Amino acid sequence: MTNNRLFDDASQRLQLALKYVDLPDDVLTSLSYPKASLSISIPVRMDDGSLQIFQGYRVRYDNTRGPAKGGVRYHPNVSPDEVQSLAFWMTFKCAALNLPFGGGKGGITVDPKALSKMELERLSRGYVDAIADFIGPDIDILAPDVYTNPMIMGWMMDQYSIIQRQVCRGVVTGKPLALGGSQGRNSATGTGAFYVIETLQSQLDLVPSETTVAVQGFGNAGAVVASQLAAAGYRIVAVSDSRGGIYAPQGLDIPSIRQQKEASRGIQAVYCEGTVCSLVEHQVITNEDLLKLEVDILIPAALERQITAENADQIEARYIFEVANGPITSAADAILEQNNILVFPDILVNAGGVTVSYFEWVQNRSGLYWEEAQVQGQLQEKMVAETQAIWQISQQQGISVRTAAYVHALNRIGAAVTAKGTRTDYLNP
Ligand SMILES: NC(=O)C1=CN([C@@H]2O[C@H](COP(=O)(O)OP(=O)(O)OC[C@H]3O[C@@H](n4cnc5c(N)ncnc54)[C@H](O)[C@@H]3O)[C@@H](O)[C@H]2O)C=CC1
């Protein structure tokens, strides 16, 4: 059965994992609701002089292990339910990677492609004006997510600094380098996912030259993991963006697709409108077709709920690495498991982004900036260690890798919740 609320579905993963941890009921009780949720209206003066009001949100799901941390999404489908679910996932992601953060997330219901750059800047600054009392370098730290980027993070950091009357770099990560961003943050989500796959290469019997890969979503996360896998010799046979995709069994030329895409052309246009790549024989496919391809590795890297009870039986991949947040519903998980398709979960696979965000926050606070090699080295170290730990839990306890990742995260969150106690302990010792 499909849950209508994304959050109900998300919290099922927690219920499953609770069977494999030994934690007091207080832990589950305190993780059942977000700590705080904010809904705001953002008035924006449009270029034509009219006034438009946009709806925005920020949810602080949990902050037991540290300030809340998570991105801001600009998308027409952003809703309170989606933002709360994304903040919930951030809580477990930060714990799975042992980052000293809780989980948060934000969003604005908007189609950013329909706004001019000036309108986008006014919207982003308006969002920060409206949530300024709710965020801060020790409270809740913003970052990029779908359809937001370093330029927007720069505006947000600047607006917060204007409000505080001091430069506040640590309130936003994923900033441009010129404003205190970190080397490697822009590519960190895809690179982190690549390290997860690389770490499991021998356990999964992956020989790069014989391994085919399909990637749904060719943005910050998807394009980077596709590039890294292609550079390591994997055969990327299909990629897509919001307008659809392309499939070439002999393999696609990822660097030239990236180049064209960065020049603002859709994926299909790269091949179909006579560019450098047009000689490669290919088929135009839909996003739904891409998911059903017979490939070794499927990487959903776009939005949530792409693989559901309706299409899970048609998935032919051997392994799925979730680079997007929440691309598989819990009902689909059960079907995939029955069909022996191994799923590697979002809270591990896409955690490279928030890991380098943590490095950025550390650099901002210390005032000491790291070389690219130091960032990559520390990212790799963390991704490898936590991937191995989660894989081991999964093997030892005979549970899915997703449940193992939740068990791993829950043990850390549980220790913090227990150590902190609740205020009622003082009243009723
Ligand atoms: N940017 C980051 O650091 C992180 C992102 N993620 C997750 O990765 C996923 C992608 O995010 P980003 O790459 O940052 O976003 P992005 O805005 O850079 O790219 C999104 C990509 O998805 C495509 N897309 C949009 N709707 C689609 C649809 N219905 N079907 C297929 N493709 C579609 C877009 O055309 C674009 O290529 C999201 O689930 C996000 O939450 C997770 C961790 C960190």
Ligand SMILES: O=C(O)CCC(=O)C(=O)O
């Ligand atoms: O970099 C961050 O703080 C969070 C990125 C994010 O939103 C995510 O991991 O889903």
